[in-house]
Amino acid sequence: MTVRAVHVPESAETAAALVAAGGRVMGGGTVVMPLVNNGGAIEPEWVSLRRAGLDAIRVSEGTAGIGAATTLSAIEAHPALGFLRPAVRSIASPAVRNLATVGGNLFVAQPYGDLAVCLLALDATCEIAGPGGLRVAAVADVLTAGIAAGELVQAVQVPLPGGGTWYYHKAMRRRLNSASIVTVAAVAVLASGVVASVRIALGGVAPRPVRAAAAERALVGRPLTHDVLDEAGRAARTDIEPFDDAYASVWYRTRVLPVHLRRAFLGPD
């Protein structure tokens, strides 16, 4: 289908109005432009967020507000978001990260979208503009249910994890620029040597980023030891719906999940 227009709104309000009128969102273009280049763009009207003023990062009182059109490179460079740097650097290449956006990452197909896995683990929320005004939704709900036609994610609000509570690990075929086989992101708070609370999100092992609820249950009240994490990793096999692709098989992803869940917390063996 021929592209009829690429709108380049210069304000968030105009962007939201164009999306409400039926335009589809183009964040950095890293997903949409391959379709456009090959004549396979499924929508005739695209709305680019590049100039819509949705690329600010504001940090206050333990929360980072990140505009949907903020690039992955901008997150990588932001001093208050250093804990996300290893995750961002595990995504694509520097040149692609100069274009790819936070908002776009929420909507890419697995096994991509490692930042969305992080946002799920962090219990982030989305600010969504729609025909009825602004609403707030958990990233978990947006990943599960999507957003309605005519809506636009304008920003994410990210609770910043306390020092030493953030964990991230991604297994991939190459050290750089490769999609996920298993991605693990977690916030774990320990008290008296045992897990007081934990949120674990997994990527690469289901059609969308998923919480590892069974693994979380297996960890609460226990220390983060090799054996306990192995048990939690085996429990996490009930949390996943893995798929075969060119990177790994269902069998392989299921087999190695406990190893990588453990490495997320304890590092390489």
Next chain:
Amino acid sequence: MASKIVSLVVNATEREFIARPGDSLLSALRDSLGLTAAKRGCAQGGCGTCTVRVDGRAVPSCLVAVETIEGGAVQTLEGVAADGELDEVQSSFVDNFATQCGFCTAGMIMAAEALLETNPDPSEADVAEAISGNVCRCTGYRSIVNAILDAARRRATATPSIERVAR
């Protein structure tokens, strides 16, 4: 579909051209402006051979809808040796035999230029990361990495040119 007149500052010269909706920066450079150093490889952002710099940053030009960067500053390989003399990266690629078939070279050099501007003394790991989106199907990565490291050394010891200081 309504085509638009788009203007960009390409290699320090203001250029105007007509773009159809959804045209990539790569198409504009090659088909409208006749700048063919950036190559059309995969058209998906996966091979890196179309890498150029937009407002200083390396990007795969096939992934940029050109009307979204109206007024932006674009540098292609043609703009690196504007005065006809190869810069440190280019001469280092020649001297280190870092070019085989040449199809990846323009993208590799632009990725290297962006790296060296922000990180003038890169480690080998920094170089590998900087070109991690650039595929060389001759698999000549060893000499490419060596060339970029050598370019950094050359630039560090070169007499600063007036142009570079001004930039």
